[in-house]
Amino acid sequence: MPLNLHLLRLFATVAKAGSFSKAADILLLSQPSISKGVRDFELQLGCRLLDRTPRGVKPTREGLALMRHADAVFAAERAAEEELRALRSLDSGSLRIGASTTIATYFIPDYLGAFHARHPGIDLQLTSANTRDIAELMLAHEIEIGLVEGPVEEEGLTSEPWRTDEMALIAGPQHAFARDRTAIDPKRIAHEILIMREPGSGSREVVAQALARLKIDPARTLEIGSTEAIKQVVAAGLGVAIVSTAAAKDQVALGRLKTIEMRGLVILRTLWKLKAPGRLDVPAASAFEKLIAAPVAANAARRVRV
Known part of the structure; x- marks a missing residue:
């Protein structure tokens, strides 16, 4: 008994x-x-x-x-x-955040710093993985915040738009694309080695869908599971890639990469926030969500989504 x-x-x-x-x-x-x-x-x-x-x-x-x-x-x-x-307070406790690799590397760090400055008693934990893995962590209640690069269709989860990100074609400074003074025809990508993220990555899905709409089928592809590694490989002259402009800007500023304008093709993607309906948010999660609720990029409304 x-x-x-x-x-x-x-x-x-x-x-x-x-x-x-x-x-x-x-x-x-x-x-x-x-x-x-x-x-x-x-x-x-x-x-x-x-x-x-x-x-x-x-x-x-x-x-x-x-x-x-x-x-x-x-x-x-x-x-x-x-x-x-x-x-129930913001004086102590922890907040577990899961983010797709690009978001974790290029979008979240400033928010983490701002949150820590406001709530130093909260221990922050950040897990970086691809979109599929972050969704699984959210379903397993192992994170309170989930930010991903592609919408997730999973029972028990909903995807809410968070912000807009522009994707850019990058090439090494000695690549033929970099020597062109005008926007290139995107169909030329079909004749290049296209460096892509692994299956399950949100950025890979966005790139694949954009190229498929234009019936662009690269002759050769190379899968690499890290955007940072992709940038280094492209800078070394092996192929081209389409990555977030936020991810490319540091190497572009150093002259190790060039962003290549594509004629008639602008790739915009929505970054997503995962929610588990019916789950009660802890105060730290609510406070972090308010912090990251920045307006959508101003140029998004003037671009054509692909």
Whole structure:
């Protein structure tokens, strides 16, 4: 039979106080109700827990054994209450964030710094993975915030638009594309080695869909599981790639990469925030969501989505 925790509390309080009257004062209950509760508890367990004497009560051998477990139970209860209290505030606790690789590397760091400055007592944990993996972490309740590069169609999750990101064709400075002074015909990509992210990556899906609409089928592709690695390979002269402009700007500024304008093709993608309907957000998650609720890029409305 499962232990009745209310009756366990009555018994433990009486045993520690040494009398029913003192326990009544501690628990703000009447002495008769406590006496009845302890008696009912003894009947349920089938043993005497307290020895009643004119000088008060003392726990029996069985009562002492039960008290040791009661201490552990109520310690766990207090720990749970303290943790929940922390989660309901922004003074302490933790926030687990999952983000697709590009978002984690190029979009989130400034937000993390701003959040820490406002709420230094919150421990931040950032997991970087592809879109599919972030969705699985969200479903498993292993993260509170999920930001991904492509919409997710999973039962138990919804995708909400977060912001707009522009994708750019990049090439090394010695590549033929980089020497062209005008926008290139995007169909020329079909004759190049196209460096792409691994299956499951949101950016890969966006690039593949954009090229498929124009019936561009690259003759050769190379899969690399990191945008940083893709940039280095392209800078070294092996093929071309289409990546986020936010990811490319550092190497473009250094002259190691060039962004190549494509005639009639602008690739815009929506970055997404994952939500689990019915799940109660902790205050830290709500505060972080407010922080990242920046307006969509101003140039998005003037571009043609592909």
